[in-house]
Ligand SMILES: Cc1cc2nc3c(=O)[nH]c(=O)nc-3n(C[C@H](O)[C@H](O)[C@H](O)COP(=O)(O)O)c2cc1C
Ligand code: SF4
């Protein structure tokens with residue numbers, strides 16, 4: 001239990017979230033985000049705890065976690081790098097951004113660097129189509145990327 | 161005709177344009193203050209007169225949608241306003257600019273919207289990746305609350321309104337309104353069978369209205385101007401397609417971006433004026449998000465029937481038709497989200513087709529066999545074609561698979577996959593055949 005506790009400000013966040021809806025189940029996706037922010041991924045144990053907190057079955061929670069691509073069902077790197085490769089970005093060089101990341105990090109999409117720092121992923125359209133090519137690093141968008149920008153961003157992540 | 165406006169975007173350039181003082185300086189929240197004192201009927205009538213067509217893709221008349229809500233509301237069946245800011249349609253990046261740069265127009269629109277449909281709570285469903293958008297919306301909600309514009313007694317009146325931001329978790333299908341409702345309820349984002357429609361059984365089983373984010377953000381402008389005057393901003397007022405709206409353009413243009421103008425802008429205006437011209441020569445354009453069938457630059461309008469909404473452009477270039485819900489439907493495509501993707505002649509259309517079909521295969525929710533299997537099959541065949549292993553029979557097969565999806569699915573995602581596929585197959589048949597025959601040697605192999 002102690003391993004899946006939330007720090008106090010995140011506990012407060014959960015309480016706030018619960019106050020917004022006419023029932024507890026509706027809080028499920030936002031609450032899962034809070035747990036994932038704390039732990040980096042959603043373990044079976046977290047699903048159990050969240051199910052109990054919200055009064056839904058753990059099968060229901062699992063069904064939700066597996067439906068949405070942003071919930072990590074396994075541990076991931078400290079930083080998430082998502083490269084958008086849908087058409088508008090592809091027209092402006094998304095493939096070269098992606099292959100540059102692969103080369104620089106020595107991994108393929110879906111993999112994590114050996115030091116556990118960076119998980120590389122592909123994304124479908126992230127609503128930044130006019131500013132492609134782009135990538136999302138954790139919660140930040142980086143747009144109108146050149147390969148030099150990509151180098152700088154990855155350097156910073158590797159140093160962090 | 162291109163007539164730029166700045167009702168929604170006037171503060172886009174200001175450093176603190178997203179904050180309350182900038183919004184109030186331009187008359188912000190005066191319309192909500194006024195609306196809450198209007199008879200509900202008059203408010204809905206004004207929205208109907210505005211001919212504000214839904215900005216989320218389907219183009220349904222917004223005032224008419226509000227009028228579908230059961231009336232009067234029953235205390236035991238509270239109404240909800242749900243705002244769709246899932247913005248996942250490839251090529252679409254307009255709602256995000258409103259959330260980041262003009263969030264108070266959304267909050268004010270929600271207050272008016274709640275009153276118009278008899279709701280006391282609005283949920284704005286924002287895709288999770290848009291962290292800045294969510295932050296700006298919450299910031300605007302807090303500012304409005306602190307001023308007493310939201311909460312138990314907005315503007316001192318006895319009509320409580322709360323606005324909440326809800327978040328998804330990465331699934332394009334949650335933009336479909338019934339999938340969005342399931343997601344809001346803490347369920348898998350799988351579309352529901354309709355009927356019942358959201359106005360009867362929506363969020364939490366209660367009567368609900370789902371409006372796109374840009375649609376609701378336009379509401380204060382409609383009210384300030386008066387519905388009829390708003391509608392008449394548009395060149396297509398007579399087709400009941402009114403007002404001004406956001407236009408996006410991405411891909412091979414010199415100045416990609418989001419622009420505001422009166423309805424009636426043509427693709428030529430959007431690409432060459434607003435977008436600064438093509439980077440290269442124009443090959444084709446996808447008019448309003450990837451689910452809209454592609455148009456070739458050399459296509460001419462074929463509308464000999466005088467009753468067709470596009471008859472006046474018969475024989476002219478498709479690039480010269482005003483972009484409207486009905487005009488673009490008559491062209492055999494759709495206006496969709498009004499965010500165009502521009503392809504220069506460097507692009508191999510076969511690769512563009514392949515890129516988009518990967519998206520649809522990835523995003524099908526899997527409930528309906530024709531959509532789940534069809535989208536996967538289309539992508540598999542295109543994968544083989546791109547690898548130089550496709551056959552001409554497989555091109556016909558692609559046609560058949562797409563035809564089989566049409567009309568056989570729970571939600572419009574199926575059509576949204578099949579229609580663009582059929583568009584590429586019809587418009588780029590020679591290129592596809594050449595690619596197959598030469599095993600890809602005919603191709604530029606380029607998307608950039
Ligand atoms: C697959 C699919 C995805 C959709 N995605 C969105 C979206 O991201 N945003 C949106 O506003 N509407 C989207 N829609 C349309 C909604 O179902 C709905 O029509 C719209 O939110 C209604 O708002 P409006 O009438 O103001 O346009 C989507 C529809 C489908 C079938
Ligand atoms: S059409 Fe596709 S996305 Fe829509 S419900 Fe069926 S399987 Fe899901």
Ligand code: FES
Pocket residue numbers: 084085086087088089090124125126127128129130132134250251252
């Ligand atoms: S295509 Fe990359 S953000 Fe839309």
